[in-house]
Structures are given as C-alpha cells and as structure tokens.
Amino acid sequence: MNGMVSNVYLENGIIKKVYLPDEGKYQHRNIKSHWENEVKALKLLKGKKHFPQVITFGNRVIWMTYCGEPLTKKNLPKNWLPQCTEIEKTLHQCKIFHQDLIGKDNIYPHHKNIHVKDGIIYLIDFGIWANKNSAGFQTITDLIKKIHELKPIR
Numbered sequence: 001m002n003g004m005v006s007n008v009y010l011e012n013g014i015i016k017k018v019y020l021p022d023e024g025k026y027q028h029r030n031i032k033s034h035w036e037n038e039v040k041a042l043k044l045l046k047g048k049k050h051f052p053q054v055i056t057f058g059n060r061v062i063w064m065t066y067c068g069e070p071l072t073k074k075n076l077p078k079n080w081l082p083q084c085t086e087i088e089k090t091l092h093q094c095k096i097f098h099q100d101l102i103g104k105d106n107i108y109p110h111h112k113n114i115h116v117k118d119g120i121i122y123l124i125d126f127g128i129w130a131n132k133n134s135a136g137f138q139t140i141t142d143l144i145k146k147i148h149e150l151k152p153i154r
Helices: 024-029 031-044 080-094 140-149
Strands: 006-011 014-019 054-058 061-065 114-117 120-123
Touching: 006 031, 014 031, 031 054, 031 061, 080 120, 080 140
Parallel strands: none
Antiparallel strands: 006 014, 014 061, 054 061, 114 120
C-alpha cells in the first residue's frame, strides 16, 4: 500500500513500513520527522494491546506486527466501546494525540488508521501524533460511533 509519506508491505505476516526519501516531490513533507515520530510513539506504546508492536527499525524502515484490515461496519467488534475506552486511556497515559483520524477535508468517518484483527481494534500510523490536543481533535470513540450509526448501503 502506498501512502503520502511511506509505502507499507505485508511480508510473511510482518508489516514493513518504508518511509520515502526527503527529496524531489516529497521535499516539502519532512518525511524524516514522520518516521522519527512514529518510532517514538511506538516505543511509548510498547507492550500495549491495541497498537502495532515494533519488531525492529532503522534507516527509515519500521518492521512491526500486522494489525489486520481497516475497520468497516461489517468487521466492527460487538465490544467496540470498551476497546475504544481502553485505547483512549492508554493514549492519555502516554500523552499521545493521534492527529490522523479525520480524512482529507475533514471528511469522516475516516478509518484507514483504525484496523481490526481477530476481533481486536488497533490504532495504527503515528507519523503525525502530538503530545497535546489540537483544534477539532476527534477520538477513536467519536469516529467509531459514526461508523456504528451508518445505515447499510443497499
């Protein structure tokens, strides 16, 4: 999968996230800081249930545990609310505000960074997290409520 600042590969059940070089058309994005932010967040979240776990990292590449498929109404676990509460509690304890849960032009529910594997919700992609709340900040619970309330498409 190709993203804005990285490419992600699933290899033998392991995620390999390769950050793009800070050159050419990507120069303005300061991609190295995205990589550094993600590594820092994943270190803070080490051993926590609802987050990718780092296997190793170096040279703008992070190898981490696979966290399933993007959240949909179809794969939304029945116990989503207590899981979201646990996720938010962990983020609060670690002073992490995700900052990438609302899509382009504030269109939501944007859930490409919320995944589900074996009935467990995971929050992924910490390239632009901050340690303080920003204006318009949405919690994972806010977004999943919107997904839960969506009417089925016929």
